[in-house]
Amino acid sequence: MLDPYILQQLAIGLSLGMIYALMAIGFTLIFGVLNVVNFAHGEVYTIGAFAGLMAISAFGPPLLVVLFIALAAGALAGFGLERMAFRPFRRFSDEASLKSRAMREATLMSSLAMSIIAREAMEMVFGSQFQTVDLAYLINKPIHIGPITIVNGDLIILGVTLLMLGGLQWLLKKSPIGLSIRAVSNNALGAKYCGINTDRTIIITFVIGSAMGALAGILVGLYYGAIFPSMGFTPGIKAFVAMVMGGLSSVPGAVISAIILGLSESLSTSFMPSVWSDMVAYAFLLLTLIFFPQGLFGARRERV
Amino acid sequence: MKLTRRTALLLAAATALTPVAAFAQDSVKLGYQLPLTGNTAQYGQDFKDAAEIALTKFNASGALPVPVEIIYEDSRSDAKEGVTIARKFVDDKEIVGVLGDFTSTVSMAAAQVYKKAGMVQLSQTASHPDFAKISKWQFRNITTQDQEGAVNAQWMMDKGIKKVAVIAEQTDWGQSVAKGFVEPFEAAGGEVVYTEFFNRGLADFRSIITKLEDQAPDAVYTGFFYEDGAQFLKQMAQLDAEIPIYSTSAAYNDQLIELAGEAAEGLLLTATFLPTRMDANVQDFVTEWDKTHDHAPGQFPAQAYDAVNIMLAAVVKAYPDLTRESLRDAVAATSDFPGVTGNTTFDENGEPLKELTKASVVGGVFVEVE
Numbered sequence: 001m002l003d004p005y006i007l008q009q010l011a012i013g014l015s016l017g018m019i020y021a022l023m024a025i026g027f028t029l030i031f032g033v034l035n036v037v038n039f040a041h042g043e044v045y046t047i048g049a050f051a052g053l054m055a056i057s058a059f060g061p062p063l064l065v066v067l068f069i070a071l072a073a074g075a076l077a078g079f080g081l082e083r084m085a086f087r088p089f090r091r092f093s094d095e096a097s098l099k100s101r102a103m104r105e106a107t108l109m110s111s112l113a114m115s116i117i118a119r120e121a122m123e124m125v126f127g128s129q130f131q132t133v134d135l136a137y138l139i140n141k142p143i144h145i146g147p148i149t150i151v152n153g154d155l156i157i158l159g160v161t162l163l164m165l166g167g168l169q170w171l172l173k174k175s176p177i178g179l180s181i182r183a184v185s186n187n188a189l190g191a192k193y194c195g196i197n198t199d200r201t202i203i204i205t206f207v208i209g210s211a212m213g214a215l216a217g218i219l220v221g222l223y224y225g226a227i228f229p230s231m232g233f234t235p236g237i238k239a240f241v242a243m244v245m246g247g248l249s250s251v252p253g254a255v256i257s258a259i260i261l262g263l264s265e266s267l268s269t270s271f272m273p274s275v276w277s278d279m280v281a282y283a284f285l286l287l288t289l290i291f292f293p294q295g296l297f298g299a300r301r302e303r304v
Numbered sequence: 305m306k307l308t309r310r311t312a313l314l315l316a317a318a319t320a321l322t323p324v325a326a327f328a329q330d331s332v333k334l335g336y337q338l339p340l341t342g343n344t345a346q347y348g349q350d351f352k353d354a355a356e357i358a359l360t361k362f363n364a365s366g367a368l369p370v371p372v373e374i375i376y377e378d379s380r381s382d383a384k385e386g387v388t389i390a391r392k393f394v395d396d397k398e399i400v401g402v403l404g405d406f407t408s409t410v411s412m413a414a415a416q417v418y419k420k421a422g423m424v425q426l427s428q429t430a431s432h433p434d435f436a437k438i439s440k441w442q443f444r445n446i447t448t449q450d451q452e453g454a455v456n457a458q459w460m461m462d463k464g465i466k467k468v469a470v471i472a473e474q475t476d477w478g479q480s481v482a483k484g485f486v487e488p489f490e491a492a493g494g495e496v497v498y499t500e501f502f503n504r505g506l507a508d509f510r511s512i513i514t515k516l517e518d519q520a521p522d523a524v525y526t527g528f529f530y531e532d533g534a535q536f537l538k539q540m541a542q543l544d545a546e547i548p549i550y551s552t553s554a555a556y557n558d559q560l561i562e563l564a565g566e567a568a569e570g571l572l573l574t575a576t577f578l579p580t581r582m583d584a585n586v587q588d589f590v591t592e593w594d595k596t597h598d599h600a601p602g603q604f605p606a607q608a609y610d611a612v613n614i615m616l617a618a619v620v621k622a623y624p625d626l627t628r629e630s631l632r633d634a635v636a637a638t639s640d641f642p643g644v645t646g647n648t649t650f651d652e653n654g655e656p657l658k659e660l661t662k663a664s665v666v667g668g669v670f671v672e673v674e
Binding site for chain 1: 474500501502503505507510512514515518534535538542544565
């Protein structure tokens with residue numbers, strides 16, 4: 001049953017799943033937990049990759065420094081994004097506006113606009129082709145474990161994902177800022193009445209989530225050696241599906257769903273043409289919406 | 305202006321007189337439509353540079369008593385623009401032949417105008433299977449996948465490779481790569497054990513590679529451009545799949561080696577042009593090109609250089625009785641034209657029959673395989 005072929009495909013699926021999970025964590029924090037519609041996360045991911053790449057070609061720092069530069073770039077991008085695409089919609093603080101669903105969901109358009117502007121700007125500056133990455137920085141050195149092959153990047157990504165997941169769970173459940181994030185997402189108006197600084201909470205969530213997105217971008221960029229302006233699009237879709245499957249507000253749920261997604265994609269190649277493997281994600285999205293409207297690891301909100 | 309009978313008569317007389325004026329001309333004019341601005345401007349600019357090198361050399365050689373001129377028009381890789389330019393060229397009675405366009409789409413749109421008016425059109429790059437079949441006026445100077453596939457199939461047969469996996473991108477072009485190879489290969493007694501198409505821009509080939517390894521082929525034939533190619537090669541190396549990889553001229557790009565590094569070593573492919581080849585005409589072209597560029601010419605400018613030279617040779621053949629009709633026949637009669645992309649002969653459809661060069665990546669550069 002478990003011949004090397006299946007084992008190898010499982011290993012590939014796991015590593016794909018971890019890559020999706022890496023992206024899904026920051027995405028779920030902003031979109032799911034904070035409950036803010038944000039479609040610019042893919043570009044934050046790309047900005048992280050490009051910031052890391054520029055650092056590498058400018059002065060060739062050690063990998064750890066590159067990762068911190070990407071984190072900083074992501075935090076900055078998250079702050080700018082919130083300022084330009086989200087805050088303008090919160091300038092009315094009357095009760096009707098705060099409760100208005102249209103007001104909240106208008107950020108779908110503004111964040112999409114920011115993402116298009118950022119992507120086109122990067123294409124104008126760098127061109128739309130793959131950027132040349134110093135091959136010494138790639139995290140794709142093979143490691144053989146019995147009959148299967150993984151790469152050092154798999155271990156790095158696994159470590160970073162676990163760290164992010166653990167850190168975020170602690171932040172949300174145990175720290176005061178996590179308490180305010182949960183309060184704002186539950187009822188922004190109520191949180192405000194209780195004296196929580198909602199603006200500050202939202203900015204902090206954006207900064208944390210975007211920094212995580214940017215870190216994911218540079219890690220995946222170096223994992224594949226492929227850094228280009230539209231690199232955030234496909235992982236963005238996979239992260240969205242993982243988030244919905246995981247029940248929107250559950251970060252561990254999103255991670256587990258991302259792994260399920262990766263495994264199914266890699267195994268599906270064995271049974272059907274690879275051009276259909278992208279369909280797996282959409283099929284999961286549809287099935288989740290029809291049969292588990294609250295997500296597999298169902299939480300409190302039903303609306304997607 | 306009112307259109308009186310007299311103006312109409314004058315116009316008619318003027319039109320009738322223009323061909324006479326054409327005979328009295330002191331230069332031969334050709335049109336070249338190509339993208340000089342827009343998304344594909346970098347290609348068009350290279351074509352223009354290559355054409356200028358060919359033209360300067362030709363006019364200095366004194367093969368014709370009068371100089372040849374090329375009129376460049378910018379099509380921006382836009383089909384509508386291409387048609388407008390084609391009309392403009394057709395209306396200019398002094399222009400006897402046209403080169404271009406860059407993409408198949410624009411070339412085929414403009415081809416309808418040239419077909420109607422009867423003007424020879426020679427594209428350096430339009431590779432769509434239907435382009436040269438539009439009419440007797442269309443020619444191209446780029447090989448089709450049928451030719452490359454056949455050469456690769458024979459190459460593998462010569463090495464005793466019988467079991468092959470085919471991986472190509474899921475596009476019209478990718479399909480033609482697979483078809484162009486599989487038919488001659490199976491006809492020669494080979495076996496295709498696995499065929500897979502992938503979406504352009506696929507990040508992760510590892511599932512496909514694992515499945516491919518499971519089929520244990522002797523070699524892989526691939527249809528990809530350099531970006532997907534670099535990903536595929538890197539992941540083949542990562543999974544230690546030591547299977548020889550064959551590919552087409554589409555993968556022939558220095559960027560491939562830059563992106564894939566060590567993993568590109570040993571890649572085998574067919575190409576029509578190698579700037580490192582020591583033939584005198586290749587080195588002439590490369591030397592001239594290097595005077596104004598800081599990178600070696602790729603395959604596309606080389607094809608443009610040859611296309612211009614083929615057209616000029618046809619002009620010489622048809623001169624002094626030079627009309628659009630006689631130039632077309634002279635182009636069609638091109639046989640064994642010695643260009644930098646190999647010797648060119650046109651078949652009855654206007655397809656070039658070229659000898660393809662076999663190349664391999666050795667020590668980080670493409671070198672010819674003898």
